[in-house]
Amino acid sequence: MSWAPPSADERAVPRHGDPARIAVAFTRVLRGAGLRVPTSSTHTFAEALCAVGLDDRAGVYWSGRATLARNPEDIDVYDRAFAVFFDRRDAHVDPDDEEQLSITIAVDDDDDNPSDDDAGEPNDDPTIELRFSANEVLRNKDFAQYSADELVQAHELMSRLRLVGSPRSSLRLETTRRATTRPDIRRTMQAALRTGGEPIERHHRAPSTRLRRLVILLDVSGSMEPYARALLRFVHAAVAGRQKVEAFALGTRLTRLTRELQSRDPDVALSAATGRVVDWSGGTRLGDGLRHFNDEWGVRGLARNSIVVILSDGWDRGDPETLAEQMERLHRVTHRLVWVNPLKVTPGYAPLARGMAAALPHIDAFVEGHSVAAMEELTRVISE
Known part of the structure; x- marks a missing residue:
């Protein structure tokens, strides 16, 4: 499968912007091309981009190759993806391979409200539709690089976290159906009064748990x-x-x-x-x-x-x-x-x-x- 550069009406990748945002987008491209790129490598690539800057194309190339291309056989795919994503130029095309792959990169600002572009009719063109959200970029961004607005957004994300510790046994007892626990004499006697004094229904108690x-x-x-x-x-x-x-x-x-x-x-x-x-x-x-x-x-x-x-x-x-x-x-x-x-x-x-x-x-x-x-x-x- 060969690569073709995106068409003119497709969204271009910014040459200058948030390194973390660009690192996530390029990782999605590589994954779409078949490379296995773990999240930790994406984070390391983003840090490398912050260090070398986006203007240094050689630095960007070697930062990505050192962190994202994990195997020697990945280098060829990485080179072609880099040429398409960063340099906006046609990669090497095999003349014997008639099928070409185009890349469309889209950004969703809100995870819960995706754009309506997906609602159209299915397209048979071999196009990889890449989407990543601003929230996903923010999740992995270093707190030291946050702006004031991003601090507010991060607070909203952290407010959704469920901080639940492991449970522990409490001195309080609660009703249970397990017969192996201690008997609940009071409730058993109350139930016996409804059956003529016969303790047909037996109740038990066990220590409750609390966080x-x-x-x-x-x-x-x-x-x-x-x-x-x-x-x-x-x-x-x-x-x-x-x-x-x-x-x-x-x-x-x-x-x-x-x-x-x-x-x-x-x-x-x-x-x-x-x-x-x-x-x-x-x-x-x-x-x-x-x-x-x-x-x-x-x-x-x-x-x-x-x-x-x-x-x-x-x-x-x-x-x-x-x-x-x-x-x-x-x-x-x-x-x-x-x-x-x-x-x-x-x-x-x-x-x-x-x-x-x-x-x-x-x-x-x-x-x-x-x-x-x-x-x-x-x-x-x-x-x-």
């Missing part, structure tokens, strides 16, 4: 500035969407934000939260903040058998031994201790920061936290 409490500690220090405001929207979505979520801000001091974030109006909640945090974009003393949390709330009961999530890049101006001691202390009482680091997605990242290195031995899960897609993965980790 574990979720505790979120957000690092608001200066090193977290590119991510803190987006992550604060995630914390608000968690607090407003569930009853048992506690939120704290970690900086040079510990600030409880649960009450401020309970409002379902994001503008009101975020304004109250940022007004409450007096050390926003300042220094950070994670060890001292965790000691305060453990002494005041955590060890006393708030963190016991709970899921504790720390959103931080691990940069700490305090003593790493203090942080390690408090992390070990917190880990002993929690059900699950999760650390979310926005820098983990960086190629070649290693937890070399003193704070991160001190905390790592005491956590149950170490996950990324740079995008909406990473937050979706975090919800899966929390539910385990």
Whole structure:
């Protein structure tokens, strides 16, 4: 099968635009041509485009070839797709192959309201119709690159996340049909009164289950500035969407934000939260903040058998031994201790920061936290 350039009336791929948007579009082209391109490769390609720029055609070519063409036999298809997509020129056509493939690229701004172009009659032309939504691009875009409008859109996406922790047994008993559980004497006797005193219908009770409490500690220090405001929207979505979520801000001091974030109006909640945090974009003393949390709330009961999530890049101006001691202390009482680091997605990242290195031995899960897609993965980790 050979390639033909798109016709003049087809939508052109912008030569200058959002690298993440272009990376997703080109990945769709390659997938339509038969290449297997994982989502992680698309993300790496988008980061490479941000680094080399869209004006450097050689840089764009080698960035895509290094990240998207995984096998030697993929290179020929990649070269032809690159020529069509980026250079808008005809690729090599095999004269013995009469069938040609044209590419149409369309962008849907709204997942729920696709365009009406699909409603037409079916077309027998071998055309690949590629569509990707702005929401999909936004899901994988780094929080540090968000505009103000994109922060609002991301908040809407994160408000749809279901933060449900694993269930735990409660001291409360509930009615059950399982005969292997403890008998419910009161209900059994009440039923016997309706049958002349014979306990024909027997009732039982068993411990009920309840969702574990979720505790979120957000690092608001200066090193977290590119991510803190987006992550604060995630914390608000968690607090407003569930009853048992506690939120704290970690900086040079510990600030409880649960009450401020309970409002379902994001503008009101975020304004109250940022007004409450007096050390926003300042220094950070994670060890001292965790000691305060453990002494005041955590060890006393708030963190016991709970899921504790720390959103931080691990940069700490305090003593790493203090942080390690408090992390070990917190880990002993929690059900699950999760650390979310926005820098983990960086190629070649290693937890070399003193704070991160001190905390790592005491956590149950170490996950990324740079995008909406990473937050979706975090919800899966929390539910385990």
